[in-house]
Amino acid sequence: MFYLVEFLKVLKENVIVAFIFVMSSVAVVSVSHNYKGIEAKLSNVSTKNGQPYFNALVSDGVRVDSVVRRMKSLPGVVGVETVKSLAIKKEVKTLEKIYGTDLLKNLVSSKYKKIKIELKHGLKLKNQTLIKEYLQRLIGKESVTVGNLKTPQKVKLEKGNIIQIITSWGKWYLVSILAGLWLISLALLVKPLKKSSYIMEKFQRSNHNFFKMFGVGLLSIIIPAYIANVAYAPKVDLIPFAAMLTMFGIVLLTSALVKK
Amino acid sequence: MREVLLGSKKNYQNLKDQFVFYLDNVSVDYGNCSALKDITLTVNPGEIFFVTGKSGAGKTTLLNVLAGDVKPTKGRVFGVDQNVRFISQVFQDLKLFEHRTCEENIWFSYDRSLYKNKNEFRSDMLELAKVLGIQDKLGDKVKDANGGLKQKVAMLRALMARPNVLIADEPTSSLDKESSIKLFDVLNFYNIKRKLTVIWASHNRELVKTFPGKIVHLENGKLIYSGHACFI
Numbered sequence: 001m002f003y004l005v006e007f008l009k010v011l012k013e014n015v016i017v018a019f020i021f022v023m024s025s026v027a028v029v030s031v032s033h034n035y036k037g038i039e040a041k042l043s044n045v046s047t048k049n050g051q052p053y054f055n056a057l058v059s060d061g062v063r064v065d066s067v068v069r070r071m072k073s074l075p076g077v078v079g080v081e082t083v084k085s086l087a088i089k090k091e092v093k094t095l096e097k098i099y100g101t102d103l104l105k106n107l108v109s110s111k112y113k114k115i116k117i118e119l120k121h122g123l124k125l126k127n128q129t130l131i132k133e134y135l136q137r138l139i140g141k142e143s144v145t146v147g148n149l150k151t152p153q154k155v156k157l158e159k160g161n162i163i164q165i166i167t168s169w170g171k172w173y174l175v176s177i178l179a180g181l182w183l184i185s186l187a188l189l190v191k192p193l194k195k196s197s198y199i200m201e202k203f204q205r206s207n208h209n210f211f212k213m214f215g216v217g218l219l220s221i222i223i224p225a226y227i228a229n230v231a232y233a234p235k236v237d238l239i240p241f242a243a244m245l246t247m248f249g250i251v252l253l254t255s256a257l258v259k260k
Numbered sequence: 261m262r263e264v265l266l267g268s269k270k271n272y273q274n275l276k277d278q279f280v281f282y283l284d285n286v287s288v289d290y291g292n293c294s295a296l297k298d299i300t301l302t303v304n305p306g307e308i309f310f311v312t313g314k315s316g317a318g319k320t321t322l323l324n325v326l327a328g329d330v331k332p333t334k335g336r337v338f339g340v341d342q343n344v345r346f347i348s349q350v351f352q353d354l355k356l357f358e359h360r361t362c363e364e365n366i367w368f369s370y371d372r373s374l375y376k377n378k379n380e381f382r383s384d385m386l387e388l389a390k391v392l393g394i395q396d397k398l399g400d401k402v403k404d405a406n407g408g409l410k411q412k413v414a415m416l417r418a419l420m421a422r423p424n425v426l427i428a429d430e431p432t433s434s435l436d437k438e439s440s441i442k443l444f445d446v447l448n449f450y451n452i453k454r455k456l457t458v459i460w461a462s463h464n465r466e467l468v469k470t471f472p473g474k475i476v477h478l479e480n481g482k483l484i485y486s487g488h489a490c491f492i
Contacts, residue, residue, distance in 0.1 A: 009360075013357075013359050195355070196357075198355075199355060199357075199368050200368060202348065202349055202421075203348055203368050203369040203371075203417060203418070203420075203421040204368070204369065204371040204421065205346060205371055205373055205374075206371075
């Protein structure tokens, strides 16, 4: 109790740092307990960025303006884009893998246009099929090749969208930020705690007061945080214990390394 | 830090009676600067020991060596285990917590192994504060206190730890002569009553000459004089 009171006094004298330390400690425990849920939430956020779409390769002779206009008016279609024949060579190469080199030769010898049809999020498979069938009917089955529906995540990664790549690593950024905040606040708290423990050791017959104070103080933060997390989402996992042990290890290391 | 001479209990008893500290050719260097040069001295139990010298003479370094906070570059320091002979300090910079009250600072000395309960500590503290004339100012914040009050609080904190050895670095630098004498009287009382060994550093040689005790005079890190004040 004595060490806890001293720890709280030091926190009271360093309010801002103490706030960051307590919040980041609680957050580390919460994130390590709910890491699966957080990972799922972050991945959902990343998929919202793009629209699901499919491509259609159309013979160069077909007039696509009216097709585009009609497709745009369809319910469930968000947007329609046309791409010139030169730009689709890359796309044709990918078709080689699916249909073989013989077909590729024929494809390269002829000219094509690409129509990209963007669909609404969560559109049912039945409706997607209807839209594809409508497109085939408009152009004629012989003159059009319709591709599969692509998911937004794949779209973004294929396009090299940096935001998508960054958000796919979201949990690690979160962990890094929390760990950074915790370490910075720890470093800022070490000096006043070290002074306090030094004075204690000078006037009381006790040793290792820094670790005792910090240990008791940290326990008083992370144990209630862990209990609250377990009460909210009951499960037993090793990761929160590993996180808490790491925190303790760092405090122990600090108490050994930092001079009074 | 300090070399501990504790071969056996019997051996310790002999040493305990012989000296508190024994410095054997101790030198301390801070980079190229030599703070102490070949100091050899003995501090005996129950002795009042003054360390005098001008600013920068090496008084604080010598005290830090005795307290075990500075390791000598050369030579050896013999002392008795801190767990057996407890050393308390009055620091030159006092090391008080500015945002806390004087009383809260003194409570740092509360050791449950020494006092029966908190009331005993509190009554002892009030008694000593009364002697030093600061009983009404214990509730003041240290940041609002004057230099004299701060020094008395630091001294009170050190004495409340019930040490066997008290190392005081310039404990009267902010005090007038009357207060300094009063403070010395308190230490003298503890010295007689509780066999407290006092090591007191001061640049005011004239003041310490008026007190009974042993004087060690330092100049540029060298020991110039060691003996009783009356022989200076």
